[in-house]
Amino acid sequence: MNAQRLILEAAKPVARRFSAPSPFVAYLTPWLAIVLASFVPLWPLIASAPLMPPFGYLMLLAWRQLHPGLLPVWAGAVLGLFDDMVSGQPMGSAIFLWSVTMLALDVIEARFPWRNFLTEWVVAAGMIALYILADAGLANAAGGHTPVIVTVPQMVLSALVYPLVGRMVATLDRWRLKRFRNVA
Amino acid sequence: MAPPVNRRTGYSRRAQYSTFAAYVVGVLGVLGGGALLASSVLGHVSFGWLHDAAADVQAPAARVGAQARAGAGNVVDVASGFFVSGAQNAKLRREVELARARAVEMQAVQDENRRLKAALQLAGSEPTPVASAWLIGSSASSTRRYATISAGSAQGVAPGMPVRTPQGLVGRVLEVGHGAARILLVTDTESTVPVRRASDGTPAFINGRGDGTLQVRLLSLGLNPLKVGDVFVTSGAGGLYWPGTPMAMVQALTHDGAIARPLSDPAASEIVTVQPSWEPTADPTLPPPAPDVPPPPPRKPKPAKGSKAKAGNKAPSAASDKPAHP
Numbered sequence: 254m255n256a257q258r259l260i261l262e263a264a265k266p267v268a269r270r271f272s273a274p275s276p277f278v279a280y281l282t283p284w285l286a287i288v289l290a291s292f293v294p295l296w297p298l299i300a301s302a303p304l305m306p307p308f309g310y311l312m313l314l315a316w317r318q319l320h321p322g323l324l325p326v327w328a329g330a331v332l333g334l335f336d337d338m339v340s341g342q343p344m345g346s347a348i349f350l351w352s353v354t355m356l357a358l359d360v361i362e363a364r365f366p367w368r369n370f371l372t373e374w375v376v377a378a379g380m381i382a383l384y385i386l387a388d389a390g391l392a393n394a395a396g397g398h399t400p401v402i403v404t405v406p407q408m409v410l411s412a413l414v415y416p417l418v419g420r421m422v423a424t425l426d427r428w429r430l431k432r433f434r435n436v437a
Numbered sequence: 438m439a440p441p442v443n444r445r446t447g448y449s450r451r452a453q454y455s456t457f458a459a460y461v462v463g464v465l466g467v468l469g470g471g472a473l474l475a476s477s478v479l480g481h482v483s484f485g486w487l488h489d490a491a492a493d494v495q496a497p498a499a500r501v502g503a504q505a506r507a508g509a510g511n512v513v514d515v516a517s518g519f520f521v522s523g524a525q526n527a528k529l530r531r532e533v534e535l536a537r538a539r540a541v542e543m544q545a546v547q548d549e550n551r552r553l554k555a556a557l558q559l560a561g562s563e564p565t566p567v568a569s570a571w572l573i574g575s576s577a578s579s580t581r582r583y584a585t586i587s588a589g590s591a592q593g594v595a596p597g598m599p600v601r602t603p604q605g606l607v608g609r610v611l612e613v614g615h616g617a618a619r620i621l622l623v624t625d626t627e628s629t630v631p632v633r634r635a636s637d638g639t640p641a642f643i644n645g646r647g648d649g650t651l652q653v654r655l656l657s658l659g660l661n662p663l664k665v666g667d668v669f670v671t672s673g674a675g676g677l678y679w680p681g682t683p684m685a686m687v688q689a690l691t692h693d694g695a696i697a698r699p700l701s702d703p704a705a706s707e708i709v710t711v712q713p714s715w716e717p718t719a720d721p722t723l724p725p726p727a728p729d730v731p732p733p734p735p736r737k738p739k740p741a742k743g744s745k746a747k748a749g750n751k752a753p754s755a756a757s758d759k760p761a762h763p
Contacts, residue, residue, distance in 0.1 A: 327465075392581050
């Protein structure tokens with residue numbers, strides 16, 4: 254009886270430790286989620302028109318808006334490198350645009366500190382539209398001749414899909430902070 | 438909703454410095470990204486090895502996905518086929534009757550063709566494919582149209598090789614990794630393919646328009662002879678693409694050409710064939726190329742300034758000749 258209580262007392266710190274969220278998962282999840290979303294072009298979907306929303310960018314925006322401060326300001330540069338590898342854009346475009354986005358969101362947040370679903374959606378939709386326009390412009394500068402009108406359906410689709418990506422990020426966020434209960 | 442991030446770092450030096458450093462690195466990211474971007478846009482520095490590394494890492498997983506896509510087929514097609522099967526059946530029966538008759542004629546023509554080719558000692562123009570590969574991904578969110586195939590330098594694929602399906606031309610190889618390669622689809626705005634009309638050989642160029650359709654530009658100006666439904670095949674002019682590969686069908690006419698649809702929609706094809714590059718001079722029946730002629734002197738852009746420039750040019754050339762004499 255006494256020995257059992259002693260063992261339980263001894264196990265308490267261990268139990269506390271194992272019932273906490275893993276810092277590894279907690280900090281790595283947003284990074285991994287954004288990189289995986291960037292790799293959508295390598296999924297087996299062959300598109301003959303630019304219709305697919307830039308999921309990596311949507312994911313970055315969603316994480317940044319859900320959890321300001323979770324991703325450091327310089328995260329855009331690192332994550333953009335991964336996006337550039339597969340996106341088909343000229344190298345450096347995502348590094349540049351994602352870094353600008355992180356700084357711009359900081360400025361916007363300081364200017365408009367109140368937050369609700371609609372303002373966040375409007376801000377995100379504006380950023381997405383600008384991003385897609387800038388991407389088209391940079392791709393054209395690097396050798397393409399795509400008319401800008403071709404990107405309009407993609408802009409609309411991306412803006413509509415953004416709340417769903419936000420939902421997905423919220424689910425991932427709950428999973429990220431899940432407590433790993435191994436010891437009773 | 439989460440509260441906005443608290444930027445006040447308090448009296449902790451460590452917190453102040455780390456916040457400051459994060460912003461410095463963030464701005465450096467903007468500058469570095471901008472420099473990288475400028476070098477890839479202006480200087481045309483190739484970062485192909487990065488693309489290839491990414492494609493190589495992803496290829497095994499993507500191949501499984503591509504095979505799953507091939508197995509599952511197009512769900513929408515299956516569902517819609519359910520409703521139109523009766524009418525389609527009757528229509529297909531009629532078409533088969535016609536096609537049977539045509540097939541016999543075709544056989545005769547093919548025989549004749551073979552005999553004539555043998556008489557002329559023409560080599561067969563069908564190349565041995567280098568490799569066949571899965572189409573495992575594409576730049577779906579970019580305005581550029583690239584795709585990745587599951588064959589690379591290990592299978593003998595080299596840059597410039599044309600890529601096709603049985604239906605028609607898909608694109609050409611751009612960058613080659615070990616087990617994967619990036620191809621430029623014909624629908625990309627940078628892709629230009631020399632073609633001719635299948636019926637009468639009217640020469641034209643086909644460019645991508647970036648939205649899945651193609652722009653046909655006729656070589657000869659004047660009355661637009663194209664009609665909706667015209668089929669274009671590659672002409673092989675300039676090398677690279679093998680002549681006679683089906684390419685596009687005219688969908689709508691414009692004032693100086695037409696808008697066409699690619700016959701081989703990359704979105705609907707899973708397996709592609711990589712062909713060796715077409716070299717027109719490799720044909721043994723052609724005469725050997727002319728001996729090298731020194732290129733003509735560069736033309737002056739404007740005749741008004743040309744006389745001045747000529748005078749200016751002559752002086753240095755005379756000057757450069759002089760030291761050679763002694």
